[in-house]
Amino acid sequence: MAISPETPQGVQAATLDTCLDGRHVWRLGGSRREPVATGLPTGFPGLDAALPEAGWPRAALSEFLSSGPEQGTLGLLLPALAGLGRDGAWIAWVGPPHIPYAPALAAAGLDPQRQLVIPAAGESEALWVAEQIATSGACGAVLLWADPRRDVCLRRLQLAAQAGRTPVFLHRPDPAAERPSPAALRIKVAPGRALILKARGGRPRRVALD
C-alpha cells in the first residue's frame, strides 16, 4: 500500500523515521540503515563505520574505559580534536592524569594555546567544572578524567552536554564497564583496538584500529 504523506499513516511514518534517525530506538534485525553522518569524524575509518552517527556523538556524553592513559584513549581522540581545533574551538582538559605535552599536541595539529587545562583538585571539583564548561557551550569539547561513582553525576554530565551542545569525553578506569551508564557511547580502549560496549542507535562490536 502506498502511503501518501497526507494520510495519517504518512504522518506516523514520518514520526517513525524521526525516531530512528534520532537514535532513541534500537532497531532489531531488518535492513541496517546507512549511518547518518551527524557525528564528529573520528579520523579512523574503521571506527567511523562502526559508530551509528559515523563519528563521536556531538552533544552527548561518551565514556572511554581503559586501564590507564597509556592505553591510547587520547590517541583515539586527537584527530577529532584537531578537527575541532581547526575551527578555532577551545578544548577543555579537566583533571588530566599527566601533563598534556604541548609539542605532541602541536604535532597532532592542535594549537596548544587553545587548550584549556584545569587540574582540578578533587573529583567533585572536576565534575563541577566539566558541567560548567559543557553547559556554557564555550568549548568545542570537554575531556574529563574522573570516575563518578554515582549515576546522578553521569546523568548531569549527559544533560550538560546536551544543553551546551558540547561533546563530553569521560575517561574512566575499566572496572566501571560493569556498571550501567546513561552515556550515549561507551567504548573500551586498549592499544590498537577498541570495543564498543554501548552506542545509542548502534550495537556493541569490536573494532581494530589503524
Added chain:
Amino acid sequence: MAGAGPQRRSRGRPRGRGRAAQPPRLGSPGDGASLPLFPEVETPLPAPPEPRSRDPGGRSALWLCLELDRLPLDAVAQVVERPTVVVEERSGRRVVICCDERAARAGVHAGLSRDGAWALCPDLHVLEREPQRELAALERLAQWAHQYTAVVSLAPPDALLLEVRGSLRLFGGLEVLRGRIEHGLTELGYSARSGVAPVPAAAQVLAGAGDAIPVFDVEALSSRIGRLPLDAVSWSGRRRSQLRGMGLHRLRDLWRLPRADLTRRIGPEAMAQLDRIRGYSPDPRETYEPPGRYAGVLDLGAEVRDATQLLAAARRLVLELCGALRARQCGVATLALQLAHADRSSTRLEVGCATPTRDPERLMALLDMRLERERPIPPCVSLGLDSGPMLDLAGGGRSLFETGTARLDGPGPMAELMERIRVRLGTASVLSLEAVPEHRPEQAWRHRDPPLKAAAADAPSTSGRARPSWLLASPELMELRDGRPWMQGPLVLSQGPERIESGWWDGDDVRRDYYIAQRTDGARLWIYRERGGQRRWFLHGLFG
C-alpha cells in the same frame, strides 16, 4: 498651645544658615544657690539656638529611623514552636528583656524575673542576651538597608537611621518607600517601628514612641515632639523618675523651662541631647560603610536537625545578602553555608551557580539542593552564610539604572566561563599550554594564561621526532630485571636512541638517550637512560 511658645519666638528671629550651636545662654542672672525651682512668671525665655533645618548642601535631610523593638529576640532564628524570652542579668538576677507573642499571651512581660516567667509559662524557652549578636544583626541590616539609600547609620543598641530624602523620588514617595522597607524587615524576621523627621535624633524619638506620622519640617519639630511622653527619649529610668517627680510628663513641659535651670537639673549632656532632638544643634552621624563581602551568622537558639527549619533560617540570611547585593548592583556566583554543630564542629556547604545572581529564590533552591546531599544533618546550633566575591551583574538582573539594553562590550562566553571557574577554584586553576622551541623535554612546553583573543597560531615547530602526548611531571625511576627496563613484563625498545644533550650552560643540563618502548600489552612508553652517573632508566612519557 503652650508648646508653641518657643516656636513662634524662633520664627521671629532673623535666620542664618549653617551657624554652629550657640552656647546656652543663662536664663536669669544670679547664682545657683538661691535659684527657685522654676520661675513662676514666664520670664523672657533665652533664645534657643537656630534650628538647623538645612544641611550644608542646601538640601534638607529627611531621616527614617527604624527601631527594632524586639532585636534581642529577633537576632536569633526562632525555630522552636514554644514561647520564647530573652533574659539578661541585671543586679544579680535574670530579668526578661524581650518576649514573643506566645509568651506575652501567657502573661510574661519585660522586666519580669526569669523564675517568675517560668512560673507563668512552664514550657518557656529561655535565651541569654548577647549584645554582640545584636550588634552583628544591626550591621547586617545596615548592609541590607543600603539598597534604599546611600546614607545608613547605626544607632546602637537597636536602631538604624536612613537618610531617605534622595530616595523619595526613586521609590515613589515616602509611604511607598517606608512600606517596602517595613515589608522587607518583616520578611527578614524583624519587628520594627519607624519614625521620620528632618533630624536623626528626632526620628529616633518618634520611632521610640511609635509615632508613625512623619515630620518634614524642622520648624514643626518642637511642637510635634513636645506632645510625646518623656519616655520617648532614651534616658535612664532614674532621670525619668526624677523629671516625673518634678511634675514633668511630656517633652513640651521641658521646652517651657528656662534653659539654664534645666541644664543644671539634668546636666549638659541631656540638654545637648534635647537640642539635637529639636534640631538646634548639629547631629553628625557616622555613615556605615558596608564591607566588600557579606558574612552573616544566625544563632538558631536551639539544636536543629530538620532541613526545613534550617532552610527557613538560612532564608533570612539569603534575603539579607540579596538586599546587600542589590545595594551594590552586584550578584554572587558562589555561596557557602556554614553549619555549626552542637559539638563545636562545623560543616561547610558550598554552592556555585553559573551566572552571578541576587535572586533569593534561585540561591535558596541551590542551598536546598546542597542540603539534600547532606542528609542526615547533625544537630546545628547556628548558621553562617558567606558570600563569595560580589560580582558585577553584566546585563542580567533587574538593576535600577538599566533601561533594558544589555551591555554591548560584555565578556564573551569563554571569559565568563573562566571567571566562573576561577571564582570557585582559584586564579591559577585555568591554564593553557604553549610549546617552546627547546630540546630538553621538560622545558619544551609551559603553562600560560589562556589568551582570550585568538592569536595567530605559530607554526608548530616539530622536529619530526615522535613525542608522547602525556609527559610525567617528574621522570619515574624504572624497575630493572636482568639489566633491562621492566614494566608488567620486559619492554621492547622499538625506536631510539634519540640523544638529547643540552643545557650545560644554565646548570640544568640533560644528557639522556630516549627510547620508545613497547610494553607486552602494546602500550608505548617514552623512556630514557642517563648518559652519565649511574646510567639509570627513567619513564618520562606515555603515548596515550
